[in-house]
Amino acid sequence: MDTTTYRAYTNIALIKYWGKRNKELFLPVTSSLSLTLDQFYTETTLEWNSQSNEDTFTLDGQIQDINAIEKVSRFINMFRDLSGIHRPVHVNSTNHVPTAAGLASSASAFAALASACNDLFETNLSNKELSTYARRGSGSATRSLFGGFTVWHKGIGNESDSSFAEMIDEADWDIGMLVVMINKEQKKISSRVGMEHTIETSPFYKLWPETVAEDLEAIIPAIENRDFPTIGQIAEHNAMKMHATIIAADPSMTYWEPESLTAMNIVRELREAGIPCYFTMDAGPNVKVLCRLSQAEEIKKAFEKHFSSDRLVITGPGKAPHKIS
Ligand code: ADP
Ligand code: DP6
Numbered sequence: 001m002d003t004t005t006y007r008a009y010t011n012i013a014l015i016k017y018w019g020k021r022n023k024e025l026f027l028p029v030t031s032s033l034s035l036t037l038d039q040f041y042t043e044t045t046l047e048w049n050s051q052s053n054e055d056t057f058t059l060d061g062q063i064q065d066i067n068a069i070e071k072v073s074r075f076i077n078m079f080r081d082l083s084g085i086h087r088p089v090h091v092n093s094t095n096h097v098p099t100a101a102g103l104a105s106s107a108s109a110f111a112a113l114a115s116a117c118n119d120l121f122e123t124n125l126s127n128k129e130l131s132t133y134a135r136r137g138s139g140s141a142t143r144s145l146f147g148g149f150t151v152w153h154k155g156i157g158n159e160s161d162s163s164f165a166e167m168i169d170e171a172d173w174d175i176g177m178l179v180v181m182i183n184k185e186q187k188k189i190s191s192r193v194g195m196e197h198t199i200e201t202s203p204f205y206k207l208w209p210e211t212v213a214e215d216l217e218a219i220i221p222a223i224e225n226r227d228f229p230t231i232g233q234i235a236e237h238n239a240m241k242m243h244a245t246i247i248a249a250d251p252s253m254t255y256w257e258p259e260s261l262t263a264m265n266i267v268r269e270l271r272e273a274g275i276p277c278y279f280t281m282d283a284g285p286n287v288k289v290l291c292r293l294s295q296a297e298e299i300k301k302a303f304e305k306h307f308s309s310d311r312l313v314i315t316g317p318g319k320a321p322h323k324i325s
């Protein structure tokens with residue numbers, strides 16, 4: 001085989017990953033849980049490089065610089081070592097999600113790249129095994145090897161193989177998200193830098209691992225029971241606790257923008273009006289509203305009073321990565 005193309009979907013954490021216990025291996029401080037989304041994805045083509053002795057990388061039609069190439073090369077080296085095939089490749093990737101805006105482009109990106117590497121280098125890894133490789137491109141990518149609701153287990157000690165993802169529910173029921181695009185620009189502080197700064201300086205971070213463990217223990221049975229309000233309440237609270245630890249870093253920082261607060265307030269008003277919906281936010285200003293998919297249009301209409309409809313995207317649950325060609 002000379003070329004392969006994979007599509008992988010982004011995922012949004014309901015119980016967040018925020019902090020590494022081992023930076024080199026991307027081993028997280030806590031386990032986390034997410035919903036994979038079907039409207040946001042990355043497509044990555046991998047081919048043997050006949051033009052150059054080095055790896056080359058194009059993202060959204062733009063030839064990438066040495067720093068960006070270095071990141072994907074280091075990732076691909078894991079597959080070169082596994083397979084014993086030490087050939088340079090060309091990576092051509094397209095994001096159907098804003099890059100570095102807090103909409104999890106790094107998750108779909110490294111899940112797509114890991115899946116394409118597995119095919120081109122014929123390493124034959126299962127999705128569970130592949131999730132431990134995707135993890136070393138970006139932590140959140142671990143969970144994009146699966147669809148539906150997926151848990152990323154934090155694992156044991158420094159054992160890379162023990163920190164993998166597993167789908168716990170296909171989410172083939174009435175659940176989805178409305179994504180409110182507040183700002184699609186690249187963030188100033190990457191997730192990686194933001195979480196390191198929080199761990200190192202936030203006095204609240206010591207409370208984070210325990211509260212995440214409690215949230216996970218409570219949300220898993222709620223997902224099994226399809227208890228939507230409980231899932232939403234736990235997810236919203238978990239996101240707020242993560243942002244509270246970030247705000248308490250020194251120097252203080254936040255990913256929020258004024259319109260993020262506007263969106264949170266609309267969610268609260270909708271709830272008061274009897275429409276169940278809950279918000280979550282990641283390392284960026286964009287707000288994701290967890291809702292019944294059957295009520296997403298109605299919720300979108302309420303948001304249209306403040307946000308133009310091109311900034312509002314309804315998405316259902318996504319699936320595992322798949323081969324396009
Ligand atoms: P996000 O919120 O989008 O996940 P991050 O700061 O976590 O933001 O990650 C953004 C980084 O992920 C980019 O700077 C780039 O290094 C990497 N990335 C994004 N898309 C791709 C892609 N398609 N292929 C390879 N790397 C990518
Ligand atoms: C807030 O996975 O983007 O979205 O592992 O350093 O690449 P790196 O960071 P990344 O962080 C995601 C943080 C989050 C929460 C989550 O997705 O669980």
Ligand code: CO
Nearest residue numbers: 104106107191
């Ligand atoms: Co990311």
